[in-house]
Amino acid sequence: MALIAVSSGIQARHISKTDPAQTEEAGATVFLLGTISAREQALIKDAAFTWQPDPNDADKMVSVHHGNLAAIETVKFGLQGILNFQDASGNPVPFTTEVRVIDGKDRTVATDAMTDALGLQLVREIADKLSDLNTVTAAAAKN
Numbered sequence: 001m002a003l004i005a006v007s008s009g010i011q012a013r014h015i016s017k018t019d020p021a022q023t024e025e026a027g028a029t030v031f032l033l034g035t036i037s038a039r040e041q042a043l044i045k046d047a048a049f050t051w052q053p054d055p056n057d058a059d060k061m062v063s064v065h066h067g068n069l070a071a072i073e074t075v076k077f078g079l080q081g082i083l084n085f086q087d088a089s090g091n092p093v094p095f096t097t098e099v100r101v102i103d104g105k106d107r108t109v110a111t112d113a114m115t116d117a118l119g120l121q122l123v124r125e126i127a128d129k130l131s132d133l134n135t136v137t138a139a140a141a142k143n
Contacts, residue, residue, distance in 0.1 A: 011035055014129050016122060024083075031126055032081035035134050036074065040102060044073045068120060071127035075118070076109040078130035085117075093117055 013024075014031040021028035036044075048070035054060040085093045096111040115123055 008035055008037075012129070012133050014126065016125060018122070018125075027084060029085045030083040031079060031129075032083070033078055033126070033130055033133055034080040036077045036130065040077050040107070041074075041134060043102070044070055044077065047073070068124070071120075071124045072115050074127040074130050075115055075123050076111075077107070078133070079110045079114070079126065082114075087117075 012033045014033055015022060015024070015028045016031070019028045024030055048066050050064050050066065051061045052064055054062045079095075082093070082095045085095075087093050096114050097108045098111050099106050100109050101107070118126070
């Protein structure tokens with residue numbers, strides 16, 4: 001069987017490994033994840049690297065990887081919705097989005113407020129899941 005193309009739209013439902021409920025039926029928070037286009041992945045990954053002078057040799061430049069910022073951007077592009085997400089008082093936290101123009105096309109992404117509400121540890125967990133979702137693997141190709 002040939003490789004299977006990455007599809008668009010909501011592709012996975014994710015429950016955090018830290019969620020005490022652990023299942024939708026028990027009331028866990030569910031993250032609706034979608035794929036990210038190859039172009040958008042490239043923009044995110046390329047922006048995660050910057051160059052600066054080497055502190056030990058002014059004639060050289062070294063790259064600096066901003067992995068946490070890349071994780072935040074990955075979640076902004078890949079998170080399509082959240083079910084059963086509450087604030088400390090038990091009030092629902094609405095899923096908020098904004099429109100960004102990428103190569104002349106409108107793209108709806110999660111807001112800064114949304115990723116801030118998740119916290120960095122959860123953002124990194126979701127970014128890892130999105131990375132897996134956006135990769136064609138041998139196992140996916142066999143199914």
